[in-house]
Structures are given as C-alpha cells and as structure tokens.
Amino acid sequence: MTAALRDPRKLPSLIATVAVIVIALVWLGPLIASSAPNRLVQSGITGLLVGGVYSLVALGIVVINKASGVFNFAHGGMMMVAGFIFFSFFTTSNIALPFALIYSLVTVGLAVSIFGWRNLLRQPSLIVIGVVAVIALTFVLTLPGPNYKWIRGIVGGAMGAALLGLAVERFTIRPLIGQPLFASVMMTLAVSLILNGTTQLIWGSQPQTLLIFSEVNPIGIEVKASPLRFDTAELLGGNISVERTRLYAFGLSLVAFLAFWLFFRYTSVGLAMRATSENQMLAQSVGLRVRMILAIAWAIAALLAGVAGVLHGGATNLDTNMQYLALRAFPAVLLGGIESIGGALIGGLAIGLTEEYSKLLFSGDIGEQLAPYIVLMVVLVLRPEGLFGQKRIDRI
Amino acid sequence: MKKAQFLLMLVLLVGVFAAPALAQDDAGFPDFIQHTECEEDLTGQNIEILHFGDLSGSYAFITQPLLVGLEDAINYYNSNGGVCGATLSQRFDDTAGVPDQVVATYDRFSTEDPKPQLLVLYASGDAEALRDRVAEDEIPVLISAGSVPGLYGDDGATPGWIFATNPLYTDQLGSFCDFVGNDPMGVFGEGQSIGYISWEGAFGRAADTEEVWSYCESVGVSHAGSEFFLPTTQDISAQVQNLVDAGATILYTNSLATGPALVAATVVNLGLEDQVVLAGVNWALDTSVGLLGQATFGSDGLPSTDGLFGSAPFYWWTETDQPGIALIREQFDAAAETAPESHTPTTQNIAYLLGWQTVDLYTEIYIQTANRVGFENITGADIKETIEGLDYSPLGLTTINFQEGRRSTSANRIAMMGYLAEDGASMADAENPPMVVTVGERQLLVPINVALTDFVDAPDLRPGGADVPEG
Amino acid sequence: MSANIRPAGVFDTGYAQDIALNRTRTDKIQAYGGFVLLLLIPLLTVAGPLGLNIVPQSWIGIINRIGIFTIAVLGLNILIGYTGQISLGHAAFMAVGAYSAAFMVRGFTVGDFAFPALPFWLALPLAALFTGLVGLLFGLPSLRVKGFYLAMATLAAQFIIPWVLRNPLSTWTGGSNPLQVPFPELGPLQFNSSSEMYYIIIPLAVFMALAARNISRTRVGRAFISVRDNDLAAELLGINVFAYKLQAFFLSALFAGVAGALIAFEDNTVSVASFGLDTSILTLGMLIVGGAGFPLGPLFGVAFFRLVEDIVIPFLKDTLLRPETLNSIAQTLPFLDAVKINSSLDPIMFGTALIVFLILEPRGIAHRWEILKISWKLRPYSH
Incomplete structure (x- = not known):
C-alpha cells in the first residue's frame, strides 16, 4: 500500500482495487446483511468443503502445466476413469487371476520402462524389481472377499491411475515433444474423447453410488455417512449441518495436498520436477532425465485426478458428468496462479466459497456458471499473474 | 457379480408379482394387442425405425436402455408376424448431445433416398432444433416427452410435425x-x-x-x-x-x-x-x-x-396385472438369459418401456397407413395424417390421442x-x-x-x- | 512459403503483379474455375433443376457447414494463428452474431420503441459489426493478461455471454428455448433450403477467406505476426501492441459474427445450447488440426472434422461396424454389450482419428500441404 503510494505507476491498480472493493461492499452489503446468520455460516462451511475438491483438481492441472507447459483438458476424463477403476476394484471381490496378472504386468511394465525399453536391458535390477512388484500386486488384487475391499480398491485404483497417466504420456504426449504446444493441448482434448468413450464402453453410462464414507443403518443397509447437525438455533437463528462425506473428502484432499507439497519440496524427484519446469533444456544439461520427469509428472497428475475422482464420487455419485467437473476447476487454477501449488489450494477454496455465497445471495444459475468467472476476471485485471503466480519479466 | 445381482432382482420381482404366464400361440400376438386388420400382405418388406440423439453424452443413461427395449421389442414383433408380414428393424446414430451434430445427423438421414417416413427423437432440445426442418421435409417425428416450443412453436399455437407420446x-x-x-x-x-x-x-x-x-x-x-x-x-x-x-x-x-x-x-x-x-x-x-x-x-x-x-403417464413395471406389462416382463426375462449384461436392474426403466411402446405404435401406424394408401405409396405426409387421427393404446400402456391438433398426449x-x-x-x-x-x-x-x-x-x-x- | 518459389519465366513487372494472389494465367483459371465448379455442385443433386443424381443431397448440408465453420475458424486464425492470442470464447461470439442477426430480421421492441425488421442483407453485416464490438470489449483484458491467463479471460466470455442471453435478455431471446429465424430473402429470391443457402454461404465464405488472406498480407497483418512472435520487440519497433491486439479481437469476433448469423439463417433457429464451450473447443481443434497461421489451415481443419464425423464414421458404421458385427463382438467379450459398444463408438473413433493425426502431423494439415506444394513445384528435384 505504502509502496503504491510512493510509486505513481502503481496508483491506477490501487485505485482499481479499492473501487472493486467499494462496489462489492455497496452492492453485496445489503444482500449479505439481509441473510440469516446461520445461512452465512452454512454457506461458508459448504463452500470450503466443496472447494477442497476443486483444489485437488486444480493441483493436478498445475502439476502437468509446471512439468510440460500443457494445459490438460483431459483431467476431468482422468478423474472419471480412475474413479470408475477404483469403483470396480472396490466392489468386485473375486478378481480373476489372469486379469489381475495382466493388469499388474502392463502397469509395472509401463512404470519400469519410463526410461525406454533399451535402458531396461542395461539395468537388470529393474527387471527383478518389476517381477517382484507384479507378483505382489497380483496377490493383493486377488485377495478375496469384502474384507479386503479397501486395500484392493486403493491398490487397484492407484495402479489404474498410474497406468492411465503413464500411457497418456507415453503414447500421446511424448511423440509431440519438440512440436508446437498447441498440438499437445489439442492432444489432451483427443485423449478426453477417448476416455469418455472408454468409460461408456466398459462401465456404461449408469450413475453409480460409491460408498466409501459409509455407515450401516438400522435395517442393515450400507449408506452414505449421515450429516453432522449442530444446534445453533440460539446463536445463529438456525441449525448448521455438515455432510460427513464432504468433511472426510475435504480432510483427505488436504492430506493429499500436503503429501504432494512435501513431495515437491523435499524429495529429489520433486526438486528435479521443479527444476525441469523452470527450464527443460537447462535441466537436461545438468543431467536431469527430462523424459522420466515428464512421465512421473503425468503419473502424479493422474493419481491426483484419481483421488479427486474417488473423493468427489464418494461425496456425490460416480457418473459420466464427472468429466466436466474439471472445467469448473479452471478458474481455481488461474485464480491461484498456474505455477503455484499453494495457489491451487487457495484458488480452489476461493472458487468453492464464491459458488456457495452467490448461490445463497442470488437465485438462478449465477453461482455455478457466472460468479467464478466474474471473480476470475476481476482478479486477472488486477493481478494478471493470478494471486500467487510468478511475475515473469519478459526479455527480448 | 452383476449377473448375480440381476438374477436375484429378477427372481424376487417375478416371485412377488407372480406374473401370469401368457397364453399365446407361436405366431400372432396375444389377444390384448389389438392392431387394425391388415388389408395388404407386406411379407418381404422392411420397416426401419430410425432414431438418433444423445447416446454418449450427459443423457446417455436414460437413452441406452431405449436401444435395448427397441431391440427386444423388434425381435418379439418380428417373430410374431411383424407388421402384416413386414419385418421391423432399427437404425440409429449418436449425436453426443452436441446441438450442431444433431442438425448434421438429421441432414444425413433426411437426405437419404428413399426419404425417411418417420423418425424417433429422444430429447426435447433436439426436437426444438429440428422443428422447422422436419416440417419443411415433411417427416413426422415421435418423441417421448416434449416442450411447448418444440411441439407448438414459439407462439405455442402452431402444431408441427413432432408428436410426443407423453404429456408436455x-x-x-x-x-x-x-x-x-x-x-x-x-x-x-x-x-x-x-x-x-x-x-x-x-x-x-x-x-x-x-x-x-x-x-x-x-x-x-x-x-x-x-x-x-x-x-x-x-x-x-x-x-x-x-x-x-x-x-x-x-x-x-x-x-x-x-x-x-x-x-x-x-x-x-x-x-x-x-x-x-x-x-x-x-x-x-x-x-x-x-x-x-x-x-x-x-x-x-x-x-x-x-x-x-x-x-x-403409462403403466409401470410392477403393475403386472396389466397384460402389456406382463408381456414386457416376460420378454425381458427371456432376453436377460442370453444377454445379461444389457439387461440389468437399471435397464428395467422408463426408456425400455418406451422402446416397446414405440415399436407397437410403429406397427399400428404403418398398418393403418398401408391400408389407406398402400404400402408402396406411403409418404411422411400420409404417416402424419395417420398419427393425427390416431386414438390408440400401445400395448395398453397408455392412451395416445393426437386428434384435434394436439401434439402431445393428455392422459396422465x-x-x-x-x-x-x-x-x-x-x-x-x-x-x-x-x-x-x-x-x-x-x-x-x-x-x-x-x-x-x-x-x-x-x-x-x-x-x-x-x-x-x-x- | 510457397510465394518464394516462382514459376520459371514469370517476372514481375509491376507492383500490382508482385502482390497479386494469382500470378499466372493458370493460377487464375484454376481459381475462377474452381469457384465456378463449386457453385455448380448443388445443380448436380436430386433437388437440382436437372434432377441429376450425381452428388448426394446430404453433401450440400455438409459443405454448407464446412463453409460456415471455415468463416468462424478464419476469425480464430487471425487471433490465434497470426496474433498469438488464445481464445476459448469463440462460440460465444458466434452466439452474439446469431442472436443479433435473429433480432434484426425479426424486429424487436424495447419498452415502447419498436425496432423495425431489417432485410437479411443489412442484418448480416450489422450483426457482424456488433459482434466485433463485443469482441473488442472482451479483448480489453489482453492489455494486461497473456497466455493461458488470457485464454481464461476469454473463457469467461464463454460463460458470461450465454448467461446474459439466457437470463437478463430472456424477454427477447426466449431464455433456453430456441428462437425462430425467418428465411433470408433477397428481393424476389427466397433462401429456404440448404441448396439455396449454399449460394449465400459459399460466396461469402470465399469472400471472407480472401479478406482474411489479404488482411494477413497488409501492414496490419504483419503487425499481428510481430505481436505473436515477440510482443516486446514489436513494441520497441513502434508497433502499438495493445491497439493491434484489440484489432485482432475485433476482426476475429467479426468473422465469428458472420458465421453465427449464417448458422441462424441456415438452421432457421438459434439456441444458446449450440454455442457452448464444446463448440469453442471444437473451433480451436479445427484450427490446430488444420494448421494455425496458415491461410488454408481453417478450411483444412474444418473439412477434416466434418468429413470424419459426417462421412467417414457413418461409412465405417455402415460397413465394417454393422450392428451384427458389434453383437458378435459383444458375445465374445463377456463384459461388453452391444449398447455400450454403440454408444462408445463415436467418441473413440473420433478421438483416435485426432490422436493419429496429431502424431503424424502436429503442425497441421496446411503445413503438409505447403510441403507438398513446394515439392510439386520443384519436381523433379524435390529434395
């Protein structure tokens, strides 16, 4: 603020900021004041919980963008397919051995051949690790009965997501290295078409109930966890209810977020990925394997998509509309800044809150269609690099 | 697992409602299906049920069972003599819910030679988009449920060529x-x-x-x-x-x-x-x-x-004392034996029933039109004329009456x-x-x-x- | 690129000859002859005056759609291919063109004031102009925002414009319901079928393509390219970057407006649903597949998409992938059924075509076309 006052060039943007805030207060103030206090609190809570999933989706898009500069339009499709894969392993208790074996073989094969098949021959240790992994994974996947559904679901789902990410990178993105970025962006669109078709082919189009946050009700049926209700009638003039499915999804989103943040911050692969995202050629010249890092980035993004897909599916339903959910996380990515991991978190939560509050204050579809983009427009005009994005200095 | 799931549902539902076995001979329909008498033997002819819409987009879960319903119904009708001997078949295309693709697909179908005489659409939005074109091309359209602008135009008072078999x-x-x-x-x-x-x-x-x-x-x-x-x-x-x-x-x-x-x-x-x-x-x-x-x-x-x-607006799966429902149930169970994957509990839905209803309606419309103008001479306008005068109950499931300029049914x-x-x-x-x-x-x-x-x-x-x- | 390779023995003797699009008589004959042949196509269908059945009637509709979308993608090419500004809101501008044209030919009332219904030939350019101005408005963020952030700002247009059409303007647009558009009339001529609309769409598409081609060859076009290649350097050379970016947005929206208005006249109905984000992404895909920054890129891209969707996939379904074949596939693979295969066929085939194409020709069809053209001109020394 003081810097802006001293530097006259920053004055217009300061004035614009103040003007936006004043307009917002004058316009929205009376609307907010006329809402019941419990509704305001309720929308705040729901907005945060809903925003958690957006954050996770945004993080997946940011990871790909940081590693390869591609804006991934297939993220929603990856969420959907990974979610359905988890669903299948979670609900099927007798996986056939041949299927489990082939599935493990393909996944492990793609994973150990990140460097290319030729490198595999040079490093026999990788083959040994691969064989052990295949056996172990096959064993886990064929564990019978409902008692093991969690481990089966998580392992099978994670494998599916990793397989998806690696395959997308290997067969569609890698051939385009060195080609215009546009081609890669278009490629993600083509991939999203294929993912849609594959889902229709294997799982059909019926919405499925994914009972991951469940409880057994008195008549012995497994249902979604019931909501928490807080009696705040005296304090706020009405009750607050918090859906436990969303609460768990939100908590797990934060855990996943933290885990990936630590990964990027402290592990050598994570650091290498950050280096690659800064400058691919420079990274290659200091001995980082850029190709491997790209593959890992896609696998991680697919895992993130899978986690988001499963958590969103658990909170609502698994259906083919999920592929369009990622579109709604786009404002979150840009709001936070496309390079920023922390920004993805804040951006997601901000979009969630924006949606919920505009649903509360206006009727119609403003909350879901318009408000996030209006907020995004305002933020972009005031801060063209997003809230936490890097300010790039262009040189000729 | 899915098979087990399906079979259990099936056994249960059948047991519960004790569907009365239908007495019928090999060729010919059961008594309750009352088509108009054929005046012309159409053996050797084929009547194509042409339909298109969103099979892979957001409405896919409701449209896919329609395909199964149509297929099962067509098989049943063909094995019972078809439309005065003519066989029925279906042909369709997917528009993935993209409005522009709807128009493109329609253009392709409508310019075929011979021109289609009757079309089936699924979505009220598609009907709205194609309303003027089907009128211009003189192709009547059947749709399950429609909106006012699709059936009656902007002013709500201009009946078009699209007929909805459910109330608005x-x-x-x-x-x-x-x-x-x-x-x-x-x-x-x-x-x-x-x-x-x-x-x-x-x-x-x-x-x-x-x-x-x-x-x-x-x-x-x-x-x-x-x-x-x-x-x-x-x-x-x-x-x-x-x-x-x-x-x-x-x-x-x-x-x-x-x-x-x-x-x-x-x-x-x-x-x-x-x-x-x-x-x-x-x-x-x-x-x-x-x-x-x-x-x-x-x-x-x-x-x-x-x-x-x-x-x-029509009878439901559980109302098995209704002979049409009992027949559909029986045929569903039989088809499920051979194709369990496409006959799951979720297939027992509205769209499957609509498929049967559509096939029966087609049969009646074609018999009446062929009786009036002769099968070889049928045009879209003839079919429209038949539909406009129709007072019929396909399989007894609902009453269809498009007389007096109505474009949707009113029984609800x-x-x-x-x-x-x-x-x-x-x-x-x-x-x-x-x-x-x-x-x-x-x-x-x-x-x-x-x-x-x-x-x-x-x-x-x-x-x-x-x-x-x-x- | 090809302009550098001149036919042997042809020398420019004047400026006019130097900048001519058609340098030689052969070029001229090819161009005009091609145009006349194009105009003859509807006469060869069943509906033509001679009742010939040489060209299937369905092709007319397909060619019309190719023409309309080529105009839209030409606009996108000016913005993305030449100026380097990504737009994800192109369909929204088409919606503006479609609705403003529809309003003008229908006539509308605001309060007590009734705007008269305009004839079609006046409504079309006015609608295009109005769309251009709307495009200008949404180009304003390009003052500060670049790259993907700009793409998102245009994505905002993709959500804001349909919302405005659906809600505040619903009295005039009919909200989510489609709006009827009368047939275009030009004096005694009535354009009420695809074959007749052909004679509006195709000449207009050729005209717009020539306009786009010429814009790219003028000072404005060169300024666009300099902004795309390095906007800082362009600014240092004295080019008003912001003004040129706005011009690009204006022109791009203008083309989109023409395309939108033509869709309204061709379909005789407009609805907001036809201009969703998927249409925006589709136009972007057409440009990339065709080749961004090439004058012929839009045509190639649109033709590729339309031919695959409307001719190749239906043909495959009628021959290789008939329902009987699918049924037998479904019977061999127990977890599949025919319905699932049917509904997944279109996205899978289309996605596969795109992937194969992008891997084989990531720079677009127009790029390959240029290479072929040069090697043809250089034959037999094409290497």
Whole structure:
C-alpha cells in the first residue's frame, strides 16, 4: 500500500482495487446483511468443503502445466476413469487371476520402462524389481472377499491411475515433444474423447453410488455417512449441518495436498520436477532425465485426478458428468496462479466459497456458471499473474 | 457379480408379482394387442425405425436402455408376424448431445433416398432444433416427452410435425398441482407452495412457465421460486434452503437420474424432511432414481427418495396385472438369459418401456397407413395424417390421442415412488419395514411405483391453452 | 512459403503483379474455375433443376457447414494463428452474431420503441459489426493478461455471454428455448433450403477467406505476426501492441459474427445450447488440426472434422461396424454389450482419428500441404 503510494505507476491498480472493493461492499452489503446468520455460516462451511475438491483438481492441472507447459483438458476424463477403476476394484471381490496378472504386468511394465525399453536391458535390477512388484500386486488384487475391499480398491485404483497417466504420456504426449504446444493441448482434448468413450464402453453410462464414507443403518443397509447437525438455533437463528462425506473428502484432499507439497519440496524427484519446469533444456544439461520427469509428472497428475475422482464420487455419485467437473476447476487454477501449488489450494477454496455465497445471495444459475468467472476476471485485471503466480519479466 | 445381482432382482420381482404366464400361440400376438386388420400382405418388406440423439453424452443413461427395449421389442414383433408380414428393424446414430451434430445427423438421414417416413427423437432440445426442418421435409417425428416450443412453436399455437407420446412437461406439473389442490389422499392440506428446482437448460426449465404457475395459483398452489443447478454440481443445499426459506412446501424437479436423487439427499441432509415433500417429472420416478436414492436414508428409516410424487403417464413395471406389462416382463426375462449384461436392474426403466411402446405404435401406424394408401405409396405426409387421427393404446400402456391438433398426449396420473415391503406385496413405511435384498456385496431395496390416481386428462397449459386461467 | 518459389519465366513487372494472389494465367483459371465448379455442385443433386443424381443431397448440408465453420475458424486464425492470442470464447461470439442477426430480421421492441425488421442483407453485416464490438470489449483484458491467463479471460466470455442471453435478455431471446429465424430473402429470391443457402454461404465464405488472406498480407497483418512472435520487440519497433491486439479481437469476433448469423439463417433457429464451450473447443481443434497461421489451415481443419464425423464414421458404421458385427463382438467379450459398444463408438473413433493425426502431423494439415506444394513445384528435384 505504502509502496503504491510512493510509486505513481502503481496508483491506477490501487485505485482499481479499492473501487472493486467499494462496489462489492455497496452492492453485496445489503444482500449479505439481509441473510440469516446461520445461512452465512452454512454457506461458508459448504463452500470450503466443496472447494477442497476443486483444489485437488486444480493441483493436478498445475502439476502437468509446471512439468510440460500443457494445459490438460483431459483431467476431468482422468478423474472419471480412475474413479470408475477404483469403483470396480472396490466392489468386485473375486478378481480373476489372469486379469489381475495382466493388469499388474502392463502397469509395472509401463512404470519400469519410463526410461525406454533399451535402458531396461542395461539395468537388470529393474527387471527383478518389476517381477517382484507384479507378483505382489497380483496377490493383493486377488485377495478375496469384502474384507479386503479397501486395500484392493486403493491398490487397484492407484495402479489404474498410474497406468492411465503413464500411457497418456507415453503414447500421446511424448511423440509431440519438440512440436508446437498447441498440438499437445489439442492432444489432451483427443485423449478426453477417448476416455469418455472408454468409460461408456466398459462401465456404461449408469450413475453409480460409491460408498466409501459409509455407515450401516438400522435395517442393515450400507449408506452414505449421515450429516453432522449442530444446534445453533440460539446463536445463529438456525441449525448448521455438515455432510460427513464432504468433511472426510475435504480432510483427505488436504492430506493429499500436503503429501504432494512435501513431495515437491523435499524429495529429489520433486526438486528435479521443479527444476525441469523452470527450464527443460537447462535441466537436461545438468543431467536431469527430462523424459522420466515428464512421465512421473503425468503419473502424479493422474493419481491426483484419481483421488479427486474417488473423493468427489464418494461425496456425490460416480457418473459420466464427472468429466466436466474439471472445467469448473479452471478458474481455481488461474485464480491461484498456474505455477503455484499453494495457489491451487487457495484458488480452489476461493472458487468453492464464491459458488456457495452467490448461490445463497442470488437465485438462478449465477453461482455455478457466472460468479467464478466474474471473480476470475476481476482478479486477472488486477493481478494478471493470478494471486500467487510468478511475475515473469519478459526479455527480448 | 452383476449377473448375480440381476438374477436375484429378477427372481424376487417375478416371485412377488407372480406374473401370469401368457397364453399365446407361436405366431400372432396375444389377444390384448389389438392392431387394425391388415388389408395388404407386406411379407418381404422392411420397416426401419430410425432414431438418433444423445447416446454418449450427459443423457446417455436414460437413452441406452431405449436401444435395448427397441431391440427386444423388434425381435418379439418380428417373430410374431411383424407388421402384416413386414419385418421391423432399427437404425440409429449418436449425436453426443452436441446441438450442431444433431442438425448434421438429421441432414444425413433426411437426405437419404428413399426419404425417411418417420423418425424417433429422444430429447426435447433436439426436437426444438429440428422443428422447422422436419416440417419443411415433411417427416413426422415421435418423441417421448416434449416442450411447448418444440411441439407448438414459439407462439405455442402452431402444431408441427413432432408428436410426443407423453404429456408436455408443463401439463405434467399442472396435473400435479391438480393433485395437490384436490388432495385425494388428504396429505397436503391448504396453503401448499411449490419450489421448482431443476437442471439448467431447456429440459430443466421446460415446466417453469407463467401459464403453469397461474394455473397452479388457480387450484390453490402457489409458486415459491425457481432454482437451477448443473448436472455437474457438487452441492445444492443452498438452493434447496433458499426455496424452503421462501416458503416452499413441495420441491418439484424436472431432472432425471442423479438430479432427483441429489434433491432428495439434500433435503434429508439438511433435516428438512418434515417441511417439504418431493415431486418431479415422469423421469423422476425412474428406477435409476430409486437405486441412487438408497445411498441416503431419511429419518423414517426409508431411502431419501421414498415418497417422491411424479407423473406416471403409462403403466409401470410392477403393475403386472396389466397384460402389456406382463408381456414386457416376460420378454425381458427371456432376453436377460442370453444377454445379461444389457439387461440389468437399471435397464428395467422408463426408456425400455418406451422402446416397446414405440415399436407397437410403429406397427399400428404403418398398418393403418398401408391400408389407406398402400404400402408402396406411403409418404411422411400420409404417416402424419395417420398419427393425427390416431386414438390408440400401445400395448395398453397408455392412451395416445393426437386428434384435434394436439401434439402431445393428455392422459396422465400421479404416482409415488416407494420401496417394496418385507411382505413382498405392499409398500414399505415406518411400521412395515422394507425388504432387503442382498445383491453381490450390496444390500438393496427394491424401488416400486404406486399409482395414486386413475388416468385423467392433464390440463392444457401451453401459451393460450384451454386450461390457462384468463388474465 | 510457397510465394518464394516462382514459376520459371514469370517476372514481375509491376507492383500490382508482385502482390497479386494469382500470378499466372493458370493460377487464375484454376481459381475462377474452381469457384465456378463449386457453385455448380448443388445443380448436380436430386433437388437440382436437372434432377441429376450425381452428388448426394446430404453433401450440400455438409459443405454448407464446412463453409460456415471455415468463416468462424478464419476469425480464430487471425487471433490465434497470426496474433498469438488464445481464445476459448469463440462460440460465444458466434452466439452474439446469431442472436443479433435473429433480432434484426425479426424486429424487436424495447419498452415502447419498436425496432423495425431489417432485410437479411443489412442484418448480416450489422450483426457482424456488433459482434466485433463485443469482441473488442472482451479483448480489453489482453492489455494486461497473456497466455493461458488470457485464454481464461476469454473463457469467461464463454460463460458470461450465454448467461446474459439466457437470463437478463430472456424477454427477447426466449431464455433456453430456441428462437425462430425467418428465411433470408433477397428481393424476389427466397433462401429456404440448404441448396439455396449454399449460394449465400459459399460466396461469402470465399469472400471472407480472401479478406482474411489479404488482411494477413497488409501492414496490419504483419503487425499481428510481430505481436505473436515477440510482443516486446514489436513494441520497441513502434508497433502499438495493445491497439493491434484489440484489432485482432475485433476482426476475429467479426468473422465469428458472420458465421453465427449464417448458422441462424441456415438452421432457421438459434439456441444458446449450440454455442457452448464444446463448440469453442471444437473451433480451436479445427484450427490446430488444420494448421494455425496458415491461410488454408481453417478450411483444412474444418473439412477434416466434418468429413470424419459426417462421412467417414457413418461409412465405417455402415460397413465394417454393422450392428451384427458389434453383437458378435459383444458375445465374445463377456463384459461388453452391444449398447455400450454403440454408444462408445463415436467418441473413440473420433478421438483416435485426432490422436493419429496429431502424431503424424502436429503442425497441421496446411503445413503438409505447403510441403507438398513446394515439392510439386520443384519436381523433379524435390529434395
């Protein structure tokens, strides 16, 4: 603020900021004041919980963008397919051995051949690790009965997501290295078409109930966890209810977020990925394997998509509309800044809150269609690099 | 697992309703199917049921069972002599819900030689987009349920070439208002107010018109407000609470599958079960809603979608004393033996029934038209003439009457979604616990629909319609 | 690129000859002859005056759609291909063009003031102009925002414009319901079928293509390219970057407006649903597949998409992938069924075509076309 006052060039943007805030207060103030206090609190809570999933989706898009500069339009499709894969392993208790074996073989094969098949021959240790992994994974996947559904679901789902990410990178993105970025962006669109078709082919189009946050009700049926209700009638003039499915999804989103943040911050692969995202050629010249890092980035993004897909599916339903959910996380990515991991978190939560509050204050579809983009427009005009994005200095 | 799931449902449902085996000889239809007498033997001819729409987009879950229904029905009709000897077949294309692709696909079909004589569409939006073109090309169209602009044009008074075999969405809401106003069950009482909550888009908004609300006012039901959400939504508690705060005692939804299930679950989660009643369009009573609704149970110990009111313009799977339903059930079971993957519990839905209804309607339309002008001379205009004079009940499932310039049927009744009780014959309630079926590793309840009224004419609520209150 | 390779023995003797698009008589004959042949196509269908059945009637509709979308993608090419500004809101501008044209030919009232219904030939350019101005408005963020952030700002247009059409303007647009548009009339001529609309769409598409081609060859076009290649350097050379970016947005929206208006006249109906984000992404895909920054890129891209969707996939379904074949596939693979295969066929085939194409020709069809053209001109020394 003081810097802006001293530097006259920053004055217009300061004035614009103040003007936006004043307009917002004058316009929205009376609307907010006329809402019941419990509704305001309720929308705040729901907005945060809903925003958690957006954050996770945004993080997946940011990871790909940081590693390869591609804006991934297939993220929603990856969420959907990974979610359905988890669903299948979670609900099927007798996986056939041949299927489990082939599935493990393909996944492990793609994973150990990140460097290319030729490198595999040079490093026999990788083959040994691969064989052990295949056996172990096959064993886990064929564990019978409902008692093991969690481990089966998580392992099978994670494998599916990793397989998806690696395959997308290997067969569609890698051939385009060195080609215009546009081609890669278009490629993600083509991939999203294929993912849609594959889902229709294997799982059909019926919405499925994914009972991951469940409880057994008195008549012995497994249902979604019931909501928490807080009696705040005296304090706020009405009750607050918090859906436990969303609460768990939100908590797990934060855990996943933290885990990936630590990964990027402290592990050598994570650091290498950050280096690659800064400058691919420079990274290659200091001995980082850029190709491997790209593959890992896609696998991680697919895992993130899978986690988001499963958590969103658990909170609502698994259906083919999920592929369009990622579109709604786009404002979150840009709001936070496309390079920023922390920004993805804040951006997601901000979009969630924006949606919920505009649903509360206006009727119609403003909350879901318009408000996030209006907020995004305002933020972009005031801060063209997003809230936490890097300010790039262009040189000729 | 799926097979087991399916078989269990099947055994249960068949056992419960003890479908009477139908006496029929190998060739020829059972007695209750009363087609017009054939005047011409059409053996060797083929009649193609041509249809297209969204098979892979957001409405895919409702359209896919239609394909199965059509296929099974076509097989059955062909093996019983077809249309005066002519065989039936189906051909279709996928438009993935992209409006531009709808027009492109239509262009391809409509310019074929010979020109199609009759088309089937699924979505009211597609019908709206193609309304002028089919009129220009003189190709009549059958659709399940339509909107006012699609059937009657912008002014609501120009009947086109598209015929809906269900009542208009506006008329469905109107007849629900009648039901609330008359209150034959004595559950509503005075001063009811409807909050309209639906999907965004032409379909979701189709019943939210001034004519409907003024009609509802006239029968003592007020309009609390309208809210819309996207099929991709994460949460609609704000919208539901807005409507309840505005005084809604009934939430009416013009959505399907996840839509009504989400509204129901949100009502339970917000603890509003005692304050609002759920209602919806005919699609809201679909099996998919009944299965999805079981993820959340209300405080009465029944799924959140239990007690959802809706329009039921044709007989339902559980009404096996109706011979048409019994026949469809029997054929479904037989087909499930050979193709279990495409005959799951979710296939036992509205669209499958519509498939059968469509095939029977085609048969009757073609017999009548061939009798009048001769099979070789049939044009789209002849078919339209037949449809305009039609007063027919396909398989006895519903009454179709397009006389006097109507473009949609008017026979409607109100039904309620419920779950099968332990005794296997009645609807579960608080005292009468529901029957739990173990399917695979999941415990399921069996959704059923119970008709609450007889078929009556739904009010005519298009702009300038006969039942729109003056002023 | 090809302009550098001149036919042997042809020398420019004047400026006019130097900048001519058609340098030689052969070029001229090819161009005009091609145009005349194009105009003859509808006469060869069943509906033509001679009742010939040489060209299937369905091709006319397909060619019309190719023409319309080529105009839209030409606009996108000016913005993305030449100026380097990504737009994800192109369909929204088409919607503006479609609705403003529809309003003008229908006539509309605001309060007590009734705007008269305009004839079609006046409504079309006015609608295009108005769309251009709307495009200008949404180009304003390009003052500060670049790259993907700009893409998102245009994505905002993709959500804001349909919302405005659906809600505040619903009195005039009919909300989500479609709006009827009368047939275009030009004096005694009535354009009420695809074959007749052909004679509006195709000449207009050729005209717009020539306009786009010429814009790219003028000072404005060169300024666009300099902004795309390095906007800082362009600014240092004295080019008003912001003004040129706005011009690009204006022109791009203008083309979109023409395309939108033509869709309204061709379909005789407009609805907001036809201009969703998927249409925006589709136009972007057409440009990339065709080749961004090439004058012929839009035509190639649109033709590729339309031919695959409307001719190749239906043909495959009628021959290789008939329902009987699918049924037998479904019977061999127990977890599949025919319905699932049917509904997944279109997205899978289309996605596969795109992937194969992008891997084989990531720079677009027009790039390959240029290479072929040069090697043809250099034959037999094409290497």
